[in-house]
Amino acid sequence: MSDSTPYVPPKVWQWESKSGGQFANINRPIAGATHDKELPIGKHPLQLYSLATPNGVKVTVLLEELLALGEQGAEYDAWLINIGKGDQFGSGFVDINPNSKIPALLDHSTSPPTRVFESGAILVYLAEKFGAFIPTVPTERAECMSWLFWQMGSAPYLGGGFGHFYAYAPEKWEYPINRYAMEIKRQLDVLDRNLSNRQFLCGDDYNISDIATYSWYGQLVLTGLYESKEFLDVASYKHMIRWANEIHNRPAVRRGRRVNRASKSGVPERHDASDLEETEK
Numbered sequence: 001m002s003d004s005t006p007y008v009p010p011k012v013w014q015w016e017s018k019s020g021g022q023f024a025n026i027n028r029p030i031a032g033a034t035h036d037k038e039l040p041i042g043k044h045p046l047q048l049y050s051l052a053t054p055n056g057v058k059v060t061v062l063l064e065e066l067l068a069l070g071e072q073g074a075e076y077d078a079w080l081i082n083i084g085k086g087d088q089f090g091s092g093f094v095d096i097n098p099n100s101k102i103p104a105l106l107d108h109s110t111s112p113p114t115r116v117f118e119s120g121a122i123l124v125y126l127a128e129k130f131g132a133f134i135p136t137v138p139t140e141r142a143e144c145m146s147w148l149f150w151q152m153g154s155a156p157y158l159g160g161g162f163g164h165f166y167a168y169a170p171e172k173w174e175y176p177i178n179r180y181a182m183e184i185k186r187q188l189d190v191l192d193r194n195l196s197n198r199q200f201l202c203g204d205d206y207n208i209s210d211i212a213t214y215s216w217y218g219q220l221v222l223t224g225l226y227e228s229k230e231f232l233d234v235a236s237y238k239h240m241i242r243w244a245n246e247i248h249n250r251p252a253v254r255r256g257r258r259v260n261r262a263s264k265s266g267v268p269e270r271h272d273a274s275d276l277e278e279t280e281k
Helices: 054-068 091-096 119-130 138-168 174-194 208-223 238-248 251-258 273-280
Strands: 046-050 076-080 104-107 114-117
Touching (some): 046 054, 054 119, 054 208, 054 251, 104 119, 114 119, 138 174, 174 208, 174 238, 238 251
Antiparallel strands (some): 104 114
């Protein structure tokens, strides 16, 4: 089919596994495990299986923030799940998250152990478990939940939509890039307007909605996810940049961003605070 021939969808879609793109080798239209693989279990009650994607960063940042408050029960083992190699389709991981997406948490402090999957659910679970970074006043809690669920609903447009077509698709197509860029610009404007008269998303207090949103949109305006800083003109969102920098520079956030990151500045696995300290030397 030539480039000038319009695509006509078939009556019934069929999976073509070699459809192109960076993740074509692992994307598939069915759920379930592809292979048997038990997950390791460390010494702490909280076992996190993840990768330092924005969704993974949310959880490690919250855990490091809880530890910074002195919550020793928030000590955790963080195990690397390499999604490029299909680790998320191992039987042990699928037992915790049938959706095969990172992060996934198993809390062994309960009997039987409690599984929690989807990053937003993990944030709420941990915040409620330790009574921190989540408001207790009903109106303030509603505001926090509203922004948290806003992020959970909005980020797929940024990652699976804009990010895919701008950075990962086999070639760049004008229509999807323009369509998703328009939506991401609108989302950034929503955040920028809200932060024009608030220190944090919900007001004066930093909470899990900030952690969740920073991990995607804060990193977008500061580090340029998908190498798109110039294309999206992120420098124009002044209130966003102020807010993102304030969170970015928190010691717990700096630590959390390095967990499950397979790079010189990161740690693929985290089992003690000393794991992060050693990489700083």
